Amino acid sequence: MNAAAPLLLDLDSFLARAEERGTPLDARAADAVLGLLALSRARRRTGLPEPTEELAEELLHTLLPLYVSAAADELPGFVAVLIALADHTHEAGRLNAKRRAKLVARVHELAEGFVQAMTSPRRVTWPRLYGNLLRADGVDAADARAVRDWVAAFAARPYADRHTAHGFALHRGDGPLGEAAYVEALCAERSRQARLLLAGRLEAEALAEQVRPRPGESPLIRDAPAGEPDDELEAWYDEQAGILADRWTAAGLDALLRGPYAHLAPGGGVPAPLLTLAGAMAEQHLEMYGDDFAPMPPAPLPATPEEQAARLRAVPLPRLLEQAAVEPEGADERTRELALAAGFLVPAHDGALSAGPSAETWREGGPAELTGLALNVLGALLAQLAEEEETAEDFAGEHLLTLYLLCERSGMTQSVARLAAQEDMWFVPPERENTPDGTVPATGDYELPDLRALSEILGIPGLTEADREGLRSPAARLVCLMDRLAALGVTERTGDALSLTPLGSSLLRDALLLGLGGEAADVFPSWAQMLAWDAERLVTAARYWPKPVARRTLGGWLALQGPGGWTALFGALAAGGPLEEGARRRALLGVLDGMAVPGEALHALLADRVLGGWAEHTLHALGHPPVTSAVPLSARAVYLVDELEAIRLAASLDHRMTAGPDQEEPELFADLHAGFDKAAADWPGGGPALLTALARADPYTSAFLAQQLSQHPDRTTAEQARRAWRTFRTSSTARSPHTTKPAKRAGGKRKRR
Structure with missing residues (x-):
């Protein structure tokens, strides 16, 4: 094995000694463990890398899950190699008995996490994944011809079969529909980063050996070049990384996945827009609410995955990108750039453009795949809009913040003029109802409402024509942004009325849930999830929602609960807490319809030490004055x-x-x-x-x-x-x-x- 390896390690002697002791080791596991430890700058005074607790953790929990294909029943072999290496280091006098025992105990502790990392769909890379699949099919991974034949046959399988084989389909109930696409994007990004990391470690080790070799250690990198141009050095180390990747996955696989079958391992260039979008959406939520995963209000969503897929197929932008994949030369520059960023087009080595993996997903994908595709397009579109002159961002993430704020409005219609004023940093009274102006023409170029209507919408008296003129440019930019997003079905606008569509809410919900991870299962709840909450959970969330949204949501919850829901709701509203907690809860009383509260519930509330005064006032307003002595002075x-x-x-x-x-x-x-x-x-x-x-x-x-x-x-x-x-x-x-x-x-x- 040494003759073909780019690393100079005496693997054969190590394996022979284990054989002599009656504890034979798996050769491929030993090759991977020794090679990765050596590239982690482990000392090699014994001729082999000397493990430490820190290096063992990095190896088992990070490096092996990045580079090595292995079936579940092979995993104990890697742990055995590490323990045998600890024994070798001890026997060579470089590790005393106490430290050896401590290291072995730590390796056993790390073994469970190692198995989890090696078997998690979120931890695979493309080479590891295909190495595992072909081994599961009984292919000899050391036979390059057999590997090539298997890859060719896999590429010929139907789209749905290939995706099922990948094992990325993870959608569950109210979870994000785009989860499988997100896990695939993670696989692509891990693959990209793993290749860069491996080539970088090879180069760093070779440079260290050339500049400052460590005493008592022989060279590790075979025939490492020196003094060559940077591009030649980069190419050499990248090639060596490919050789190692093949040894630890399958022979010849690296060249196949980077060459004729690159479409089987998409995303090797830059992070998928989906990952960037999910990360930015999560960051925005944490900036707004802190790390307690406070829920956003539920919004109207497509009723089923099939309805979501139908909505996506009905919007124009993906069809335009599909056409660009068929005829790249017929698309305008903006469309080609977006098609490249979203994977509808891929560049060849000669600069020519051809159809990318997203084009096949658009043709063949089901609801989950189409949702992932739409998230990629949305992320790419936002990045493009941030740079274009008409919609350039004033600060990074500005457009995503706009969409996030629309999510907080739960799909309710907003005024373009009001939103533009807020984005332009006007002080707009926050409690004012956001009612669009109905006189703005529904078609043609957007026109701001007249001065009287604009003052009414913004809640700012005495506006002048100069004020209106100053708002014209921010409004035009916002309209351009929203109309471009409407091509993906994310927003819709008629005159001054603007809203997120159910499809837009669903895509942004997916992005947020994917970015925050499993701990945030209901951070953007569906209506069904919200209706299943108890009163305390509902009030805890709703106290920070805009009042019109809280009014609609509490009303829907109460309608399902029946009369008993009022008692539970009042109990949650009366609960106190530190600082402004109690006042925030009681503020939700202002969104309730007093006429809808059952009279018996109001009379029963009169004796409450917190809400009795509100109940008394409400009964007076309804023309049913209560017996005032029933109300505690504390409630008043x-x-x-x-x-x-x-x-x-x-x-x-x-x-x-x-x-x-x-x-x-x-x-x-x-x-x-x-x-x-x-x-x-x-x-x-x-x-x-x-x-x-x-x-x-x-x-x-x-x-x-x-x-x-x-x-x-x-x-x-x-x-x-x-x-x-x-x-x-x-x-x-x-x-x-x-x-x-x-x-x-x-x-x-x-x-x-």
Whole structure:
């Protein structure tokens, strides 16, 4: 075996010694273990690499799963080689008995993870995969002719058979439909990185031997060149990496998968757009919500995989890319670039373009394969749009952020003008309903709404024609972006009305779930998943959703639960927590339809120490005033905390929207002053007692009321407010880290024209 190897290791003597001891070793396993350890810069003072615990872990959990094909029953042979090598190192005097025992124990500990890594579909490379498949078919992997015949026969098998043989089909229930395509893309990327890593280790070892050889160690790399041009050196080390890859997988396989059968191992050039998209989507979610996998709101999705496939086949962009694969010279430059990035076209060594693997997937693929194809096209399209002049991004990932924010709106229709203003960093009141302008023409070039309608949509009074003109360019860029995405069926727009399609929500859902991995099973739930939640899970998620989305989702959940659902929901809404947790939960009361709450549920809620005041107020609004003595004073304090805080926030927002640029907020808003005095007039003990009750009801929310009320003209009330504010600022509550979900990113600076 040594004669054909690019590594100078005395493998035969090592195998012969094992044979003499009556513990024969598998030659191919020994070749791989010794070679990979040597390329990991293991010391070789005994003539063979000397294992350590760290090197053993890297070998078993990283390197062997990158480079070696092996059936499950062959895996113990690799562990046996490593233990035999530890024994050899001990016998040579380079490892004492205690360290040898510790190393062997560690190898046995690592063995279980080694088996998992070697058998996981997410850990294969193309050479490993095909090496495993041909061995399973009984092919002699050392016979290059037999390997070539098997590969040729495999290539002739139907598309569906080949994909089934790969073992990537992993879709389960509500999981991402594109999971198989994602695992295939991981295989392609691991293959690419493995080849680069192996060639790099060969070159690094050869360079180290030439520049600073280690005492007592003979050369490892056979006939390593020196002083050649960089491209020649790169080609030589790449060739040597191919020789090693064949020894550890199957003879001649490397040349086949990089030559006439390259279509069987796609993705060797750059990372698949699908991987980039999934990673970016996950990064965006973690930036927004932290690492607690907070769920996004459910959105309308295609009902079945077959419906999703039908929607994909009905959109124009994949058909355009398929045509480019048939006639590359007939496609425009933009289409050819996209077809290359998405795998519909591949370049030959002579520069000619031919149909790539995505063209076959489009023709032959089922729902899962088409979904993976669409994710690749979407990732490639976003990258292209980020660079083109009409849609160039102001910062990396800007377009994905736009799509992510549309996901948060759960497929609900948005106003182009409003979204463009938000992207241009205008300060747009966040609580305002996002209703598109119906007067914008449905066809032709997009036109912003007139000034009156624009002010209404944005919630910004007094806009001028100059303001409208300043929004024209951001709106045009957004429309161009959305209309290009509409060609893939991701978005749809009519005039000023814009939304994600069910197909778009499904593709972005897949990208997010794939990027976050198995721990985030319901981070973007389907409606069926959401309807199966209990009330606590629903409220925990919905407290951060936009109000129109929360209204629709809670309404759907309650409709399924029946009357008993109200009791469970109220229990979850009444739950408190650190900092603003309780207030966020109670804010969902504002999205409920009071008319729909059963009267008996409201009357039963009157005695609740948290929500009794809200129930009392709702019954008054419905014309059914309750027996007021049933409501605890603490519940009325909770209701007043929320009511006064709403007044404060509204006054602050009104000031921001109408005041001059240098005009600071008043120390005490007039509306808050009036609202507090009105409540204090009916509260036992007046203003100071009310402040105490508010602080007990919700220390976090009441603290910001107290800060303003410290300027109250009544000295007793003002002093009580200052005391409450000081108490909050020095309390553990104020100083503790935020134990609930972090606030969402503001999105950068805001401007108002």
